[in-house]
Amino acid sequence: MNDLRRLPVTAIPSLALEGVGFAHRGQTLLQPLDLRLTGCQRTLVMGPNGAGKSLLMRLAHGLLVPSRGRVSWEGRPPRQAMVFQRPVLLKRSALANLTYALAINGTPRRRRKLLAREALERFGLAALEKRPARVLSGGEQQRLALARAWLAEPEVLFLDEPTSALDPAAIQAVEDAVLDFHRRGTRILMTTHDLQQARRLADDIVLLYGGRLVEHSPASDFFTTPASAEARAFIRGELVW
Template identity: 45%
Template sequence: MQSILPLTLEDIEIRRNGKRLLGPVSWVLDGAGISILMGPNGSGKTTFLRAMHGIERISGGRIRWAAQAPEVQQAQAFVFQAPIMMRRTVRDSIAYPLRLRGVSRAQARSAAEEWAARVGLGAALARPAMVLSGGEKQKLALARALVTAPQLLFLDEPCANLDGRATHDIEHILQDACKAGTRVVMSTHDIGQARRLADDVLFLHDGRLLETAPKDQFFTRPATPEGAAFLKGDLLL
């Protein structure tokens, strides 16, 4: 399949009920690795992710991919902060995206079983997805997203409200996915997690993209007063 990257954002804006939620933002997503979106609550991180994924309508500007819409839709996935669980077993929940792509039931289930084992849900294949714990649901959501081997994966604070063990497991799943060739863009409020995972950091405040920098540069030499204040734990108004 043709690469869907680079993704080019040209002065995109999102407004709702006359209020600016994001923008104007210009950025080019390309290459490999993990990009981390950071910023205080309400800074526009989720809106930015949803706009790139195509589930948030932009009010202005332009989004350009390196491929056509059908290929772009097939080659990316999104994991929400509170993942949606289907009324299916763990096995069939993970297999579902493959079934939508026309993969046979047997092949889809086999792939689902492999991914369930990889994320630590191998013993839960026959359990209803709805009864899983919070950490297990997030692992299922990741397996469901990664079973199609997406070129690009968006995640909106996937470890929010999870304990240390679940967070550790999910971070390793993401690192393995990145090594396998999936480009990752995720938001997090956890500075420690950003230090562990990021190759580069995008810092947003009040709907504006204030900084884009390699991880080491952002954490040691933030380019803006807002970035420095955020890293110190100060409130940004």
């Protein structure tokens, strides 16, 4: 993907989670944690299934309200977008999914199809613009969701297991798109349980286990000198999934 339009050069607000915990029906799903994310980093949230990765993403993005503590952005809330493991798409064509999103965001009607087609071209979906979005392959649906996020010009992009169950070619396409967002000036916060993917993409790592924050460190430190027993076991593939 070429011809990047970089976002305006403004400081992305820092994200602070202070004493944030979450319980549901009397069960604590996320133990109170403190976490601060700054700059235009690629942060990958890792951990076994059930560790609390998706829950942390939804709390950070504001889709859920913490049971305790608070989530705040330094100075101002940034423009945000989120791409889920299973994209939520309308019963419309690929093109119409994008033009609808642009309409919701207040884009003038005369510009919607032009911008939508540019995004489809950028994400390799131009030939599929008339195809119903819900009959696209898993990889194509994920790229369509990324195209929709691209049009929102987010300063912060949340991705929840965006390559789960995709084939290697589709994984590569999604990872290329993630890097493209980052080069554009977007902060990335992404969940994965794939260690090799984290090695390829991460600037820093957040490790959760059993609903607890175990470690937050630069990726180079995490993989070479992990500070916790859980991190060492996770890297060896020994944590219970």
